[in-house]
Amino acid sequence: MAQIEKRTTKDGKTTRWRVKWRAGGRRDGEWDGETFDYQADAKRFKALVDAAGNHRPTPDQLAQHGFTALLPAGAAPTSAPDPAEEKLTFRAYAEDWLATLVKPHPETVRKYRERLEKHVFPRLGDRPIAEITRREMREWQQGLRDAGLSAKTIANIRGESVVPIFKAACRPGEDEEPAVRTYNPMDGLALPEGPRAERDILESPDEARTFLQAAYEVDPEAADLLLCKLATGLRWGEVSALPPRAVHVARGTVSIVQVLRKVNRRWVVEAKPKTKQGYREVPLPASVMRMVAERVAQPGREFVFIAPRGNHWRYEDFYTDRWVKIRDLAREKGLPRKMTMHGLRHSLLTLLATEGVDLAALRTMAGHASVTTTMNVYVHATRRHHEPVRQIVGDFLGIDELAAAGR
Template sequence: MASVEKRTTKDGKNSRWRVKWREGGRRENPWSSRTFDYLADAKRFRTLVESAGERMPTPEQLAEHGFAELIPAGVPAAPAPEPAEAVLTFRAYAEEWLGQLVKPHPETVRKYRERLEKHVFPRLGDRPIVEITRREMREWQQALRDAGLSAKTIANIRGETVVPIFKAACRPGEDGEPAVRTANPMDGLPLPEGPRAERDILESPDEARLFLEAAYAVDPEAADLLLCKLSTGLRWGEVSAVPPRAVNVVRGTVSIVQVLRKVNRRWVVEPKPKTKQGYREVPLTAAVARMVAERCAAASRDPGRQFVFVAPRGNHWRYEDFYTDRWVKIRDLARKKGLPRRMTMHGLRHSLLTLLATEGVDLAALRTMAGHASVTTTMNVYVHATRRHHEPVRRIVGDFLGVDALTTGSPVG
């Protein structure tokens, strides 16, 4: 049996390690040995000798286990096996995809990365991208639905991040490399089914009056902002960041020239909207135009005031503060006053766009007011069914049937 012996150099300062064995393990055969600088190497080599039947390992074995220097001169060794190719995970490919986006808006990249980290990577991040199946993606979608995410949120996650990543993986590389995948597992995969909650909106002048009365009773400053939001359909980030320079008092309009966004848990003012549709001029009613003009005049007397609508300390409103300290109180008071709705701030935008649609505003103007790239988004997401048509329907059907038919049950002769 092979053994390891400690050897000391003549000066006694260093130690070396010699592996000894008899060829074939037979006593009549001569001794063979090899010497190593490190004990670990000597033990590894001894194991090879023993596994080879107490013989010198083959050149292939020596090369494979890191002992190529022991191969006799002139004896070719089989090439060492190539290292296994690194597995390309979904996470790694997604990071590469993010880095190759052409001129992305910083907020877009932040949003995509946040969605991936929160909703995609925990389940798919470490999976080889080439092995992900349609079944996995269906189960991933359903898990998001089971976790309470709405169908619209899931559609946004998959449509803006997951689907583009798989599409990119199905295309050849920039230098002609073969595609990572041959098929997109999202193709033909429907969104998970589930009930869609209809957003509450203000449907009548009486409901709008109840809401605004509650707002001005809680805080006139906050109420002015909500009045502007309701009358223009602006998003929170747009109305809360309106600067005085964006207001045209003569024309009675407000332009969207900057927005407020939450970046890394902080609200910051971005000097331009995210898309070209975000740049738009929105008309104001006479009463709202006067209110906004008065606020602009007040801002002109205060050099430090940068916004039309300001929080108590003079800076812009933070959504969290406004929601907790103002909106919740206004919403609850409006319900006590008889408003049969559980409104959200974004519901004010839905209310305005629904009103304009039911009053016959043409689709192009409606899309412009909303700041959408497609009128389909405006109509499918923001325009709701209301009861405003009930009375006209009653009148038309009543005239068609005849008053006597409605009261006596007999047709008019």
């Protein structure tokens, strides 16, 4: 395998990068090498040498990847590089990549395209994909952060869309065409740092009671949905699309068999969850199960929770007409938090974690692929441990005994 050496002039003012290798990768092979002014060029050239089995790239390869200055005297590529291919844009390559995806759910592909159109193409779409540098990608990430996107959102955009596109560009084509790129500019590129906003959660039985009292005062129908959401940790699209057939009264559980998802600005019922982790069975407390069972027993219901018009709740309608009133009334009653609906999911998962529910069960309840997501994003620090800590530390220090002795 070829090596890259960093070389600095004696005066320390100039740095160059030398790629060197032994012919054929053999210990007794003759040394060969090339020196470059830029590390990115050295990395690209090293990748070509490695791909050629530790031999100097052919004239065609040198010309195709922009190294015509390294062509031997009198040598010329057998075929001129295709200008259209040399200037293949990120947008064009990304569209081709999306067209080859066969495994993801159609809604997932739609989401990828939407993210690319909104967050990636405006800055990188017209750039030749072969010329995009790590600096550009770092600046692109920081631009998203400066625009107010969270680190998690940026991670989703780059991990689900951008990184796979660059990885594909580093592989040979389906007909063994040379790779478009020689390295992935996202490799080793850290996410931009920024403060993590802690989501408000319900931390105690009193806070949960205050919240639910406000909900039932505003609208018992909406309150039942929120009670189920808080008791199960279901996402909005899961609880709002819950059908009667998914309720197992004898087992005291509900199954996630379909979800409500927004597609092209319309809420539609998808026949199955997006991921295999989405298929799960969630237990319900007896009191919540009775409420759900009463609803299921009513004939002609397509959903467990229905809006006034008789269909499923639309998020926007529920938020504007119900949630805002419930949230504000709860604060008037003394709830010291500005809750969000998704915060109810965070509240349950934090409660289960602090009560010692094992990580595998916690991940299953959440419907996450990785327990890391559950613990790092959804489980929050609470003050429930403060009193036990005070007692333990006080006993250790003997504060009460000192006080009794007049110290």
